[in-house]
Amino acid sequence: MIECTINGQVVQTKEGQTIYEAATSAGIKIPTLCYDERLKPHGSCRICVVEVAGARSLMASCSTPAANGMVIQTESEAVVTARKEILDLILANHPLDCLTCEKAGRCTLQDLCFQYDIEESSFDGKRKNYDKDTSNEFYVADQSKCILCGKCVYVCSQVQSTEAICFIDRGFETHVGTPFEMGLSESTCVSCGNCISVCPVGALLPKRKEKYRYWETREVKTTCAYCGVGCQMKLLVKENKVVEILPDKGAANEGLLCVKGRFAHDFIGHPDRLTTPLIRRNGTLEPASWEEALNLVTEKIQTIRQEHGADAIAGFSSARVTNEENYLMNKLMRGAIGTNNIDHCARLCHASTVAGLATTLGSGAMTNPMADVKNAEVIFITGSNTTEAHPVMGAYVRQARKAGSKLIVADPREIELAEEADLFLKIRPGSSVALSNAMIHVILQEKLENKTFIEEHTEDVDQLIAAVAECTPEWAETVTGVPAETIRQAARMYADSHASSIIYSMGITQHVNGTENVMSLSNLALVTGNLGKPGAGVNPLRGQNNVQGACDMGALPNVMPAYQPVNSPETIARFKEAWGVALPQSPGLTVTQAIPAAAEGSVKMLYVMGENPMISDPDTHHVKEGLEKAFLVVQDIFLTETGQLADVVLPAAVFAEKEGTFTNTERRVQRVRQAVMAPGEARPDWWILMQLLNRLGLESSYKGPKDIFEEIRRVAPSYAGISYDRIEEEGLCWPCPAESHGGTPILHVGKIARGAGLFKPVQWQPSPELGQEAYPDIMTTGRILYHFHTRTMTAKSPGIEAIAPENYVEIHPEMASAKGIQEGDLVAIASPRGEIRVKARITDRVDAQVVFVPFHWSEGANVLTNGEVLDPYCKIPGFKVTGVNVEKTGDLGA
Numbered sequence: 055m056i057e058c059t060i061n062g063q064v065v066q067t068k069e070g071q072t073i074y075e076a077a078t079s080a081g082i083k084i085p086t087l088c089y090d091e092r093l094k095p096h097g098s099c100r101i102c103v104v105e106v107a108g109a110r111s112l113m114a115s116c117s118t119p120a121a122n123g124m125v126i127q128t129e130s131e132a133v134v135t136a137r138k139e140i141l142d143l144i145l146a147n148h149p150l151d152c153l154t155c156e157k158a159g160r161c162t163l164q165d166l167c168f169q170y171d172i173e174e175s176s177f178d179g180k181r182k183n184y185d186k187d188t189s190n191e192f193y194v195a196d197q198s199k200c201i202l203c204g205k206c207v208y209v210c211s212q213v214q215s216t217e218a219i220c221f222i223d224r225g226f227e228t229h230v231g232t233p234f235e236m237g238l239s240e241s242t243c244v245s246c247g248n249c250i251s252v253c254p255v256g257a258l259l260p261k262r263k264e265k266y267r268y269w270e271t272r273e274v275k276t277t278c279a280y281c282g283v284g285c286q287m288k289l290l291v292k293e294n295k296v297v298e299i300l301p302d303k304g305a306a307n308e309g310l311l312c313v314k315g316r317f318a319h320d321f322i323g324h325p326d327r328l329t330t331p332l333i334r335r336n337g338t339l340e341p342a343s344w345e346e347a348l349n350l351v352t353e354k355i356q357t358i359r360q361e362h363g364a365d366a367i368a369g370f371s372s373a374r375v376t377n378e379e380n381y382l383m384n385k386l387m388r389g390a391i392g393t394n395n396i397d398h399c400a401r402l403c404h405a406s407t408v409a410g411l412a413t414t415l416g417s418g419a420m421t422n423p424m425a426d427v428k429n430a431e432v433i434f435i436t437g438s439n440t441t442e443a444h445p446v447m448g449a450y451v452r453q454a455r456k457a458g459s460k461l462i463v464a465d466p467r468e469i470e471l472a473e474e475a476d477l478f479l480k481i482r483p484g485s486s487v488a489l490s491n492a493m494i495h496v497i498l499q500e501k502l503e504n505k506t507f508i509e510e511h512t513e514d515v516d517q518l519i520a521a522v523a524e525c526t527p528e529w530a531e532t533v534t535g536v537p538a539e540t541i542r543q544a545a546r547m548y549a550d551s552h553a554s555s556i557i558y559s560m561g562i563t564q565h566v567n568g569t570e571n572v573m574s575l576s577n578l579a580l581v582t583g584n585l586g587k588p589g590a591g592v593n594p595l596r597g598q599n600n601v602q603g604a605c606d607m608g609a610l611p612n613v614m615p616a617y618q619p620v621n622s623p624e625t626i627a628r629f630k631e632a633w634g635v636a637l638p639q640s641p642g643l644t645v646t647q648a649i650p651a652a653a654e655g656s657v658k659m660l661y662v663m664g665e666n667p668m669i670s671d672p673d674t675h676h677v678k679e680g681l682e683k684a685f686l687v688v689q690d691i692f693l694t695e696t697g698q699l700a701d702v703v704l705p706a707a708v709f710a711e712k713e714g715t716f717t718n719t720e721r722r723v724q725r726v727r728q729a730v731m732a733p734g735e736a737r738p739d740w741w742i743l744m745q746l747l748n749r750l751g752l753e754s755s756y757k758g759p760k761d762i763f764e765e766i767r768r769v770a771p772s773y774a775g776i777s778y779d780r781i782e783e784e785g786l787c788w789p790c791p792a793e794s795h796g797g798t799p800i801l802h803v804g805k806i807a808r809g810a811g812l813f814k815p816v817q818w819q820p821s822p823e824l825g826q827e828a829y830p831d832i833m834t835t836g837r838i839l840y841h842f843h844t845r846t847m848t849a850k851s852p853g854i855e856a857i858a859p860e861n862y863v864e865i866h867p868e869m870a871s872a873k874g875i876q877e878g879d880l881v882a883i884a885s886p887r888g889e890i891r892v893k894a895r896i897t898d899r900v901d902a903q904v905v906f907v908p909f910h911w912s913e914g915a916n917v918l919t920n921g922e923v924l925d926p927y928c929k930i931p932g933f934k935v936t937g938v939n940v941e942k943t944g945d946l947g948a
């Protein structure tokens with residue numbers, strides 16, 4: 055620690071901190087225009103100058119380290135004079151249109167001119183005159199207002215790491231633009247808006263749908279409701295409307311957002327929102343009162359239970375809703391109805407992770423925090439399109455790479471990160487086990503394994519050695535399509551580092567051998583000792599905003615909250631005490647079993663909260679059969695494709711309309727806060743579930759989500775130490791067993807959670823979808839940056855729809871020419887389950903035998919996927935490999 059004096063106040067600060075940081079930590083405000091703590095110091099605006107006793111000139115506080123004994127003045131006469139001069143100069147070229155400028159009220163230049171009494175410039179400066187760039191769907195760049203602070207350029211290049219914008223020209227003509235002045239819409243800009251969030255003036259502004267002044271808005275801090283990154287954000291609310299969303303700094307997102315979190319918020323108060331319960335009468339859904347709807351659902355539950363048993367009812371919980379709401383769904387299904395038939399979309403997502411890692415490591419969660427990837431010497435990304443699906447994580451990977459980390463990417467498609475990778479392995483879909491085994495083969499052969507770690511922290515290494523003995527890189531080349539030498543290089547690179555991080559997602563899990571894929575990656579990490587330390591780990595990127603929390607809360611058919619097995623006597627005793635009821639003890643049906651069971655008639659009622667299986671589940675036609683046959687209750691914010699088939703529709707409140715918590719992919723429990731009132735009669739999911747609990751005799755009188763959270767703490771040991779008070783500012787990572795515990799950002803430190811890491815010998819098996827004569831092509835499915843899942847939310851934003859308006863298929867030029875298909879042609883894609891017709895996009899991103907179809911659109915990819923053949927361990931479908939036949943066609947078909 056060092057000590058200096060600022061404005062007469064003695065300030066202690068850490069050695070190496072700047073004067074600006076020392077002052078800020080002591081609550082002394084120094085103005086800045088170009089400073090951002092995430093950027094390398096560039097000191098271009100000099101508005102932060104201070105006077106240091108004994109120094110010959112004023113010093114930029116943002117780049118001058120504080121020194122012991124320094125005596126500093128932040129508002130001395132000399133400082134004020136200098137600041138006035140700087141403002142005077144800036145204003146010389148800046149338009150004085152504060153009356154109409156949309157930035158007014160949040161403009162640092164305006165605030166500083168007010169503070170230092172600058173009304174207009176004393177110089178007769180030339181005004182800048184540039185055409186506005188309005189080509190981006192979400193924001194406008196007006197260089198006439200730019201003060202060249204550089205923040206946007208550096209945030210885009212150093213933090214977001216996209217490098218879409220740069221400085222152009224020199225001298226007075228210097229301005230911010232896109233390379234070759236191609237304009238934002240033609241540039242590599244991904245519309246994350248992270249540049250506009252840091253612009254101190256009105257040069258970068260969001261496009262507005264209505265007028266608002268910043269002083270008319272209030273800020274509500276909350277957590278993004280799209281992906282599992284869990285970005286912290288501020289909702290700007292005018293009256294009862296979210297008019298803009300700004301990034302907030304949190305451990306998960308370091309002040310970044312992606313296009314969805316920042317701009318795709320039109321769904322919140324959208325006119326299509328459900329505003330009243332609906333009941334099907336004579337074939338049509340008609341408005342009903344809550345009383346009628348809830349009574350009908352209760353009656354149905356009671357009669358079906360009486361006639362067919364509780365297991366004839368199945369509930370789908372939701373990775374979109376809060377922990378508190380998932381917990382109540384669990385209480386409703388198990389405690390009040392009496393069945394373990396509760397599951398959710400994790401079944402289609404990371405069920406393989408939960409099963410695989412729980413077996414090998416004793417915990418099915420991401421081992422290291424996202425930002426920790428910056429400590430990795432080597433990053434191995436396999437089956438994760440990180441920059442599109444977890445954009446902020448993607449930014450961290452790029453930051454790491456720029457700082458010197460090596461990057462290996464394995465993916466059948468040339469995803470964005472493939473272009474930047476040190477090694478890109480264009481792997482055939484479904485061949486990941488062969489790749490892992492061959493890498494382990496090389497590691498053992500070349501003695502690159504971590505012997506001490508294997509000895510101290512693992513078991514069954516002999517089985518692993520035997521399992522990979524024959525898996526030479528040459529053999530793996532025939533299976534994966536990746537050259538043997540590249541596999542060797544990848545193995546050496548991964549093993550020969552002090553910390554290597556594995557990042558994976560759906561390209562690993564969504565296979566009929568998904569669990570074995572996961573186990574093979576666990577083997578790779580264990581054999582090299584890459585667990586329980588910074589920069590390492592096995593890191594499944596969880597998808598939905600609260601999929602981690604939904605799993606934690608027991609929205610799974612075999613475990614209660616905190617993964618307590620349904621059939622263990624301790625679990626039963628614990629919940630009997632908490633809820634006062636006896637519990638069902640045999641594991642229930644998964645999502646992928648419940649829908650077929652409905653079609654076949656053994657499940658009579660489906661209660662679907664916050665899921666849209668008509669688009670997201672495999673084999674749409676079969677799904678429809680099940681949904682039509684069962685008594686269907688759908689609780690959603692919109693009348694989805696699934697809701698349209700319902701017997702009762704219950705209107706829910708969205709994240710911005712309720713309190714609660716989400717748990718992000720790094721196990722961080724973060725707050726969700728109410729900013730606006732729900733439309734019409736829509737109610738928070740927890741309220742709806744509480745009404746049903748009460749009607750079914752499990753008396754509940756929660757005043758709000760906080761009460762529910764307190765109950766969760768009592769029954770879920772890993773959440774016991776977390777409280778709303780403790781996560782007011784910053785979330786905590788579970789396990790957090792006590793109030794005195796600081797949370798666990800990195801798992802398995804010092805000891806693998808299971809006790810010893812288990813090597814599971816796994817062997818590659820070809821997907822049964824391959825080699826069908828009538829369906830010789832391979833379809834793989836996945837997501838794109840701009841849309842989220844079944845588009846119920848993203849499609850409400852016109853900017854998103856303008857960029858990604860319709861379904862398509864990516865086809866390699868070779869396949870295209872062999873089949874006579876040209877860009878934009880309609881193609882028919884068929885599988886034994888059905889046929890779809892979509893437009894062709896010709897690209898060599900995919901392999902010649904593989905086509906890619908995003909699954910976001912209805913009558914799309916899932917018409918074709920197989921819902922019958924599932925992973926034997928966890929029942930996940932093989933969304934990533936479907937045997938199809940691709941053909942050019944002339945018309946849209948049926």
Ligand SMILES: Nc1nc2c(c(=O)[nH]1)N[C@H]1C(S)=C(S)[C@@H](COP(=O)(O)OP(=O)(O)OC[C@H]3O[C@@H](n4cnc5c(=O)[nH]c(N)nc54)[C@H](O)[C@@H]3O)O[C@H]1N2
Pocket residue numbers: 281282403436437438439440442443444464465466467469481482483484485486558559560561562596597598834835836837838839840841842843934
């Ligand atoms: N924009 C956007 N972001 C999202 C979502 C969204 O809908 N839209 N959804 C969220 C959810 S729930 C999830 S689960 C995540 C998913 O995030 P990701 O898993 O990253 O997304 P996907 O596009 O499903 O698939 C990832 C990659 O796996 C590759 N792949 C396919 N088969 C194989 C294989 O056999 N081996 C390997 N190594 N790779 C393979 C695909 O080519 C693809 O690039 O995204 C989350 N984030």
Ligand SMILES: Nc1nc2c(c(=O)[nH]1)N[C@H]1C(S)=C(S)[C@@H](COP(=O)(O)OP(=O)(O)OC[C@H]3O[C@@H](n4cnc5c(=O)[nH]c(N)nc54)[C@H](O)[C@@H]3O)O[C@H]1N2
Pocket residue numbers: 372374375399400402403404560564597598663664665666667669670671672689690691692694706707708709739835836837842843844845846847909915916919933
């Ligand atoms: N072919 C193919 N299929 C796939 C995948 C793939 O890669 N390929 N990926 C799979 C994966 S990983 C996943 S996670 C699933 C996702 O599948 P789903 O979970 O079915 O998809 P979403 O569109 O996210 O559905 C969530 C629903 O919740 C609603 N909702 C949002 N907020 C709230 C709320 O607060 N309360 C309530 N009650 N409802 C709310 C939304 O309007 C939406 O209808 O899709 C799976 N399907």
Ligand code: SF4
Pocket residue numbers: 209210214216217218219242243244245246247248249250
């Ligand atoms: S919106 Fe994002 S990608 Fe585009 S210029 Fe700004 S920071 Fe860069």
Ligand code: SF4
Pocket residue numbers: 199200201202203204205206207230249252253254255257258
């Ligand atoms: S556009 Fe804004 S952030 Fe970028 S250099 Fe100009 S004033 Fe700074």
Ligand code: SF4
Pocket residue numbers: 278279280281282283284285307310311312313314315316444445446447
């Ligand atoms: S979608 Fe994911 S990355 Fe984008 S803002 Fe939301 S949480 Fe962050």
Ligand SMILES: [Mo]
Pocket residue numbers: 399402403404596597598
């Ligand atoms: Mo997912």
